[in-house]
Amino acid sequence: MRHAAHFLRLVALLVVAVVGFLFVRSKLVPQDFGVKGHFRLSAIADEAAREPRHIGSDACAECHDEIGNAWKAGKHRTPQCENCHGPGLMHTKVVAEESTTAYPDRILKIRLAIRRPTGIVECKWCHLRTFERPSTLKSIANVADHINSHTGTFTKDSKCIDCHNPHTTVVTVNAKGVPVPPKIGP
Ligand code: HEC
Ligand code: HEC
Ligand code: HEC
Ligand code: HEC
Incomplete structure (x- = not known):
């Protein structure tokens, strides 16, 4: 008989724990959770409303x-x-x-x-040749070589927009055919 009392106490404790868990869960889980799946249904409207x-x-x-x-x-x-x-x-x-x-x-x-934009960092994101980039996108293998081979002189302050207009990519040249800095703004 003394052993059965131990057992009943254990069951009672388990019931209290389960009921407690279900009560807390019902308070914490939003009402519309699980209506369409394992998510809060109104989350869709919340996200769509963000600007x-x-x-x-x-x-x-x-x-x-x-x-x-x-x-x-x-x-x-x-x-x-x-x-x-x-x-x-x-x-x-x-x-x-x-x-x-x-x-x-x-x-x-x-x-x-x-x-x-810096006029060089973001150009390199897309145009510096790497094996993953699509071969259809014109790319340069080395910044210093590219600049030096187009009558420029590469220095640590060199930028792509020293020659290329960032909005059109056009290189403006002077009467001698040497690239000059483009006019970028209106
Ligand atoms: C409601 C009108 C309006 C819209 C839309 C707008 N701009 Fe502007 N933007 C301005 C005005 C006004 C200035 C300030 C011009 C000045 O002071 O010379 C400016 C300045 C700038 C500048 C210069 C910032 C600087 O530090 O000198 C950049 C770059 C720019 N805008 C880019 C953009 C881009 C990119 C977009 C689209 C994502 C955009 N703008 C949308 C009105 C607008
Ligand atoms: C987000 C990616 C991206 C960035 C950043 C970017 N480009 Fe481009 N660029 C392109 C794409 C894509 C094309 C090709 C457009 C096409 O063919 O439709 C292109 C074309 C060009 C071309 C023309 C190549 C030809 O066909 O003759 C030049 C030159 C160029 N970009 C220079 C620059 C420079 C300089 C910068 C930085 C100011 C820059 N790009 C930044 C994606 C980018
Ligand atoms: C000294 C001037 C100069 C600088 C600086 C320069 N370029 Fe160029 N780039 C040229 C000239 C000139 C061409 C030839 C095509 C043209 O006239 O548009 C060219 C062509 C390109 C092309 C097309 C390549 C092809 O295969 O047809 C890309 C892409 C390009 N440049 C990206 C860049 C990027 C990115 C930078 C900065 C890291 C940069 N350039 C800096 C002068 C320059
Ligand atoms: C490939 C990169 C690139 C793209 C795409 C691009 N810009 Fe720019 N933008 C630049 C760079 C680089 C500068 C020059 C920053 C400087 O001179 O210091 C610039 C400068 C500007 C300025 C300032 C001009 C001034 O008077 O000083 C405005 C405004 C501007 N961009 C608007 C735009 C708008 C609008 C678009 C789309 C229609 C656009 N940009 C697309 C790279 C880009």
């Missing part, structure tokens, strides 16, 4: 029409403005003097909240 940080090149071109037109007509119309400049939402809010307080973001620390 996209990328606004697209057409939106940039609405204000920067001259650069937008040059970009569309040139060989660089495949990479998008935001591939080089980063997401543009904060920038449009800053220039339109709209509130950005709801968006804590390190981008806000940059002037006008838009990245001014």
